[in-house]
Amino acid sequence: MKKITLLLFVVFCSWYNAQAQGSDWTLGAGVTAFDFGVPAKKGLSMSDWNWGPYITASKKIGSMIQIAPSVSVVEIRNFSDLFPDELFTTGQTAASVQGSLAGQLHFLPEKKFDPYLTLGGGANYLRRQTYGVLEGGLGVNYWVDDLIALNLQAGYNYMFDFADYLHYRGGFRFGLAKPKDSDGDGIPDKKDKCPNDKGLKQFAGCPDTDNDGIVDGEDACPAEAGLKEFNGCPDKDGDKIIDKDDKCPDTPGLAQFKGCPDTDGDGLPDPDDACPTEAGKMELQGCPDKDGDGIADKDDRCPEQPGLVSFKGCPDKDGDKIPDVDDACPDVPGIPEEKGCPAKKPKEEDLLKIAKSINFATGKATILKLSLASLDNLANLLKQYPDAKIVVEGHTDNVGNRAANKKLSQQRADAIKNYLVKKGIEANRIQAIGYGDERPADGSTDIKAGNKTPQQRSANRRVEIKNI
Incomplete structure (x- = not known):
């Protein structure tokens, strides 16, 4: 042992x-x-x-x-x-x-x-x-x-x-002893020019990661196969500008634009040109402006007519804030509701204002003189809109006899209609309806609830005029 x-x-x-x-x-x-x-x-x-x-x-x-x-x-x-x-x-x-x-x-x-x-x-x-x-x-x-x-x-x-x-x-x-090979590439460290990097025998132990025949230590682009004339860097598009310095490595370009092309020749390289296939203006990122209104054609709804920025390059000849391209009456000021044509009805707010100024004698269908000017204004307004039709509604509170109240409200509506007819307004353009206490001003469906306070009852005694 x-x-x-x-x-x-x-x-x-x-x-x-x-x-x-x-x-x-x-x-x-x-x-x-x-x-x-x-x-x-x-x-x-x-x-x-x-x-x-x-x-x-x-x-x-x-x-x-x-x-x-x-x-x-x-x-x-x-x-x-x-x-x-x-x-x-x-x-x-x-x-x-x-x-x-x-x-x-x-x-x-x-x-x-x-x-x-x-x-x-x-x-x-x-x-x-x-x-x-x-x-x-x-x-x-x-x-x-x-x-x-x-x-x-x-x-x-x-x-x-x-x-x-x-x-x-x-x-x-x-x-067991054998020659030291730190990088394990089969080449002893004493013969290995790159002892800490696994390499190839033909390069004395140095690596050529991208296999372009240029060792990594001498290769300016060791991870990408390239050309000897560019120290191992690639030039995929062949424009003599190496890819790492080329802003457009896949498209042949010009040195003045760092390898990018200028397809339309307007002085702006394609990556910076919003319209790379159409020669344009610098201030419009290379896009053309045929009508000269400062709006690039690609953003201009009316590229053949100078227009306004607010209307995306379209004009508004009649100044009604509706661009001509959307204006059914481009030469006459109009309103959006009529697609740029003049209004066919009075404004509801004008009718409401007139209705609030019409008063009657207490318990009667007699129009007070101080209200006649308002009715004259209404007649003139209807003459401005010859196709307009209106409804005149009479309303009361719930004080007194209900049937009498309804009758009074109808008489008052009729009185307004008759006055307008006398002023030249066709009778078929006016409807007169008396509702009595049926429709409280606050919209309540409960007539008693809509007439509890003096303020409610006062509001209920009214005339309403609306477009039909």
């Missing part, structure tokens, strides 16, 4: 100067212990541990996966105590030699703290017999520096046709 330990120590020293994590292969060695007690339900006790050296190696086959062959030589001192059926001489020892091949899944490769899961199998030579073994476990490497790591591992071993056992390991891991 001492000779084996010495041999392992010599091997360790021979590889000490190797790189650990930078190598595909590593070598490991240390002390292992087999514990038959726990699987045999005797509990965990170091007195049941059987010690010996082990040696192992591992090779990376992926960023997180390694394969690891190993050999352990363990002296089982209490063999007969553990397995009395196998040997009848108490205290007899037995040697166990185990060889295995395992796969390792490393969760944090290239880190100082490097935990892993191991699964594998092999054979155990014990008491001149060979037994198949399956093993699985957890381990961890702690890289002290770039050259050496501490290793701990524990696992369970299933031995066919014999007893299962736990194994515990503690030791070191070393890398």
Whole structure:
């Protein structure tokens, strides 16, 4: 056993100067212990541990996966105590030699703290017999520096046709020597002009990210394939202005416009030209103004006629604030309700004002003289609108006899109509209706509720004149 330990120590020293994590292969060695007690339900006790050296190696086959062959030589001192059926001489020892091949899944490769899961199998030579073994476990490497790591591992071993056992390991891991290649591009650092950047052999280890034949260190546009005449920068539109300086890299353009075209030749580059295919004025962002009204044709409803901004470039000849394009009577001032033509009816507010100024003798249908001027104004207003028709409504409060009130309201409406007819207004243009107390001024449908206060009753005694 001492000779084996010495041999392992010599091997360790021979590889000490190797790189650990930078190598595909590593070598490991240390002390292992087999514990038959726990699987045999005797509990965990170091007195049941059987010690010996082990040696192992591992090779990376992926960023997180390694394969690891190993050999352990363990002296089982209490063999007969553990397995009395196998040997009848108490205290007899037995040697166990185990060889295995395992796969390792490393969760944090290239880190100082490097935990892993191991699964594998092999054979155990014990008491001149060979037994198949399956093993699985957890381990961890702690890289002290770039050259050496501490290793701990524990696992369970299933031995066919014999007893299962736990194994515990503690030791070191070393890398196998090979030329240092910091960037992993297969070119040793001593020959690599770019040792920290993964590169290509034809460029002495320097990268050419965009594959344009110009190494990144000399390429003004290392992420985009370009031309040698532009130091590796592209010119997609072929206008001799490199894309990174070209405001319009996909369209051939002019140097004076930083690579952008001026399709209509009006001195404004297309990206700044609101009308890039029509020559126009600078002050209108390159758009034309055929009628010269200061409104670009594209925004002008009447591009052939000078107009006003308020009417989107259309004129208003009659000044009625209705643009000619929307005016049915563009030469005569009118109103919006008649599409720019003169009004056909008096304004409702004018009729309301006249109605409020008409008064009668108390309890009679006699129009007071002071109201006649208002009726004359109404007659003149109706003459201005020969097609207009009106309705004259008489209203009272609810004081007194209801039938008498309704009759009085009709008489008063008739009196106004008769006066207007005498002034030359056709009778068929005027309707006269007496409602009595049926329609309180506040709109109430409850006649009593609409006549509770003196103010309500006063408002209810009225004449209303409306357009039909």
